Amino acid sequence: MNPSNQRLIYRKNLDANTTSGLCNNYLQANLITLPKQYAFEFLLFCQRNPKSCPLIDVLEAGNVTPTIADADIRTDIPKYRVYENGVFSKEVLDICDVWEDDFVSFLIGCSFTFEKALKRAGIRMLHQEQNKVVPMFKTNIPCVKAGIFEGNMVVSMRALKQEEVMIATKITEQFKTSHGIPIHIGKPEEIGITNIHAPDYGESVIFDEKERLPVFWPCGVTPQNVCLHAKPTIMMSHAPGHMLITDRKEEYNSF
Amino acid sequence: MNPSNQRLIYRKNLDANTTSGLCNNYLQANLITLPKQYAFEFLLFCQRNPKSCPLIDVLEAGNVTPTIADADIRTDIPKYRVYENGVFSKEVLDICDVWEDDFVSFLIGCSFTFEKALKRAGIRMLHQEQNKVVPMFKTNIPCVKAGIFEGNMVVSMRALKQEEVMIATKITEQFKTSHGIPIHIGKPEEIGITNIHAPDYGESVIFDEKERLPVFWPCGVTPQNVCLHAKPTIMMSHAPGHMLITDRKEEYNSF
Structure with a gap:
């Protein structure tokens, strides 16, 4: 299955299982979406914590299409989590209902890759x-x-x-x-x-x-833990283990 | 002259010449200071343009003390430039008069180093x-x-x-x-x-x-050029060639 077809399955809500082992060697990504008022401090947090939060893409306010995947980040992940004021609120299959035009999205590397x-x-x-x-x-x-x-x-x-x-x-x-x-x-x-x-x-x-x-x-779930203390009014993420599968292949030397 | 004494000269406005050749091997830095509303997009700009804008420190809103220099960034640079709505406004010896508590400062590496x-x-x-x-x-x-x-x-x-x-x-x-x-x-x-x-x-x-x-x-003056188009309400920078001298030594192998 190529990433594009796999994401279509998620977009149609036909599957909501972990992405571990899917689409071999394609880079998988953690998602964090926040209102723009938090974007500077969160971007700085990622920059200061590159081991847990290696940034692979940043989608400016309102943008839903990453540069590294021909995807809609509101629908193409198997399962999402919504946090309100630092408290886990719900797990959902897409985040279209809560989407606002000032939302900034961050894609962070994932060990599934x-x-x-x-x-x-x-x-x-x-x-x-x-x-x-x-x-x-x-x-x-x-x-x-x-x-x-x-x-x-x-x-x-x-x-x-x-x-x-x-x-x-x-x-x-x-x-x-x-x-x-x-x-x-x-x-x-x-x-x-x-x-x-x-x-x-x-x-x-x-x-x-x-x-x-x-x-x-x-682990790129670190921001979901940090969020419990930071208490942004709203934060959306992938459900842990349920990643965005991108179109980018990660190259490496085998041993 | 060590960086601390050299910065004191600037703080007292006793000299306002270029810092090229001063304080051998200490890292020198470009300064960009912006109201917080612009901080996310400017931080992202630096991250996307690491050749011209290699970030070496970010001072969160209102902070005037870098981690890499025991300095006050409002006074310890020989000469500053103030831009208003994308237009060069004035060259000054310190930026205390225009300072606001929501100003975020970015230090960018400099070739003088x-x-x-x-x-x-x-x-x-x-x-x-x-x-x-x-x-x-x-x-x-x-x-x-x-x-x-x-x-x-x-x-x-x-x-x-x-x-x-x-x-x-x-x-x-x-x-x-x-x-x-x-x-x-x-x-x-x-x-x-x-x-x-x-x-x-x-x-x-x-x-x-x-x-x-x-x-x-x-060159770390790139943001001053970019600012002409972006037109933030206010932006402060060092005067080109008149850098912040930090306390950090940059190590390298000689040839």
């Missing part, structure tokens, strides 16, 4: 095998503040065999706009994660803790 | 020898638009011997936040410069055109 490259190197993606949304956790790693936007980083977790960790690091190092190398390996309690089987976003994935280490990458 | 490195490699800086403000020119090279901000790039010019061009390129490649490598070499008419002795900013520098090539670097 490098999963195909990891699989090609023989690394199993257990969340895909178990049909789960990748597990994501709030951490105690502080972001750099920008205006009202401050808070801790969210990370995604994949459990790898120890010999796979270096290979995964070498591969993901090349995916700079998709979070790059892991932020932490093996000791979730050190970054404030108390229960590896109770993720804050996504779903728990079963793995053999004797055989595998939990490996954590910075 | 790499001049000491070029001199160390034996490359003469003719504008310094002739006590001139480095010549700067408007070009026909378009910037990438962001909101109201659009227009052509401004470049600074240094005349080099042909064998120095590759050395200068190798050196300035390392100064990524100070515009990096040249944008054009040797054919000013190709980038819309009709008279190499009539710069749009700074002063004309005499050189032997049989012996030397004009070499052009992207």
Whole structure:
């Protein structure tokens, strides 16, 4: 399935599952949409926190068409979340009803982009095998503040065999706009994660803790966590794990 | 003279000359200050035009102290320019009178930062020898638009011997936040410069055109040119060639 046809399925509300594993090697993106009054401070937040918030596109006020995808960002994502005054309000299949002409949209790289490259190197993606949304956790790693936007980083977790960790690091190092190398390996309690089987976003994935280490990458859901503190009047995002699939291929060297 | 003492001279209005050649190897910066309503689109403009506008610091609304210099950006630059509705209004020694609490300030890297490195490699800086403000020119090279901000790039010019061009390129490649490598070499008419002795900013520098090539670097005065079209109600900047000297040393490998 090419990105264009896959997005059409979402536009018609024919599917609302996770995009992990879909449209191999096409760059996937997190969405954050905010009223223009918050746009400067949020753009600055992204610039100051490039690991969790690597910007790949910014749509100016009212614009719904990214430069990196022939898409309508109001309809072409499988599932959205709406936050009002910092509180999760609802999950919806499109955001046409709440759309305003002064909304600015930010597209942030996603770790789903490098999963195909990891699989090609023989690394199993257990969340895909178990049909789960990748597990994501709030951490105690502080972001750099920008205006009202401050808070801790969210990370995604994949459990790898120890010999796979270096290979995964070498591969993901090349995916700079998709979070790059892991932020932490093996000791979730050190970054404030108390229960590896109770993720804050996504779903728990079963793995053999004797055989595998939990490996954590910075995650584009970070702004949804930061939003809880910043309390913008309204903020829209993709539902975690349900990304915008773009038309851009991310190139890398295999190992 | 260290940056702190040099800035004190400007704060006391004891000198208002070009900062080229002062405080060797300390990063020098262009200043753009705008009301917050323009901050998002200008930040996006910088992000989309990193060659001419490499951001090295952003001071949030009302803040006057950069993170990279223990300075007051309203007073510690030798000379400022004020633009109103896109028209140059006046040149002043400080901007305290016009300061408002919602002003956002942007510091952009400056090619003066790499001049000491070029001199160390034996490359003469003719504008310094002739006590001139480095010549700067408007070009026909378009910037990438962001909101109201659009227009052509401004470049600074240094005349080099042909064998120095590759050395200068190798050196300035390392100064990524100070515009990096040249944008054009040797054919000013190709980038819309009709008279190499009539710069749009700074002063004309005499050189032997049989012996030397004009070499052009992207310039942080670009926003002052772009502003003519964008027409923000008010915009403040350093006077071209009269930079903020920061406390940060820029490291590089000599050749």
